[in-house]
Amino acid sequence: xxxxxxxxxxxxxxxxxxxxxxxxxxxxxxxxxxxxxxxxxxxxxxxxxxxxxxxxxxxxxxxxxxxxxxxxxxxxxxxxxxxxxxxxxxxxxxxxxxxxxxxxxxxxxxxxxxxxxxxxxxxxxxxxxxxxxx
Amino acid sequence: xxxxxxxxxxxxxxxxxxxxxxxxxxxxxxxxxxxxxxxxxxxxxxxxxxxxxxxxxxxxxxxxxxxxxxxxxxx
Numbered sequence: 001x002x003x004x005x006x007x008x009x010x011x012x013x014x015x016x017x018x019x020x021x022x023x024x025x026x027x028x029x030x031x032x033x034x035x036x037x038x039x040x041x042x043x044x045x046x047x048x049x050x051x052x053x054x055x056x057x058x059x060x061x062x063x064x065x066x067x068x069x070x071x072x073x074x075x076x077x078x079x080x081x082x083x084x085x086x087x088x089x090x091x092x093x094x095x096x097x098x099x100x101x102x103x104x105x106x107x108x109x110x111x112x113x114x115x116x117x118x119x120x121x122x123x124x125x126x127x128x129x130x131x132x133x134x
Numbered sequence: 135x136x137x138x139x140x141x142x143x144x145x146x147x148x149x150x151x152x153x154x155x156x157x158x159x160x161x162x163x164x165x166x167x168x169x170x171x172x173x174x175x176x177x178x179x180x181x182x183x184x185x186x187x188x189x190x191x192x193x194x195x196x197x198x199x200x201x202x203x204x205x206x207x208x209x
Binding site for chain 1: 185
């Protein structure tokens with residue numbers, strides 16, 4: 001049983017340490033609010049890896065504190081077993097190379113696509129580049 | 135509003151021996167994709183390599199530079 005976190009930063013640190021795989025993103029896996037977050041959560045879903053997701057949009061302090069904890073400026077951020085694995089670019093590269101499946105301990109994608117996976121329906125409508133901002 | 139050329143120059147000035155190819159994805163000066171090649175990346179994890187590039191811009195990433203997509207390589 002963990003102690004109740006007293007600050008937002010402690011709550012973030014606790015979420016990272018208590019969830020084997022946790023994604024901080026804009027929106028939710030079902031309704032991502034940014035193309036980068038959509039691609040990253042879609043990669044995890046394509047691998048059928050269970051993950052916790054935190055929407056950082058409701059409170060701008062979440063992003064500030066998260067970036068202070070992780071020393072990483074952008075969203076999304078994927079943590080596995082307490083370690084920052086990467087943002088959208090790194091996760092996409094690792095998905096394609098099969099490394100992401102290794103890190104997550106799941107089967108690699110059956111046929112590796114040329115590009116990052118499109119969000120699987122009904123995850124998200126296709127997003128234009130203008131919608132990539134949160 | 136930074137240009138792709140400015141982003142390129144700043145990366146190459148800040149990281150010794152780096153070569154950067156920078157694309158302005160929207161033409162709006164706020165979404166960029168940078169492919170950076172540098173010997174300085176050797177022996178560093180991908181996270182550390184990307185941090186080296188992000189650190190060139192500090193708080194500008196997420197601010198005036200809304201999105202900076204990064205690909206790093208050593209050769």
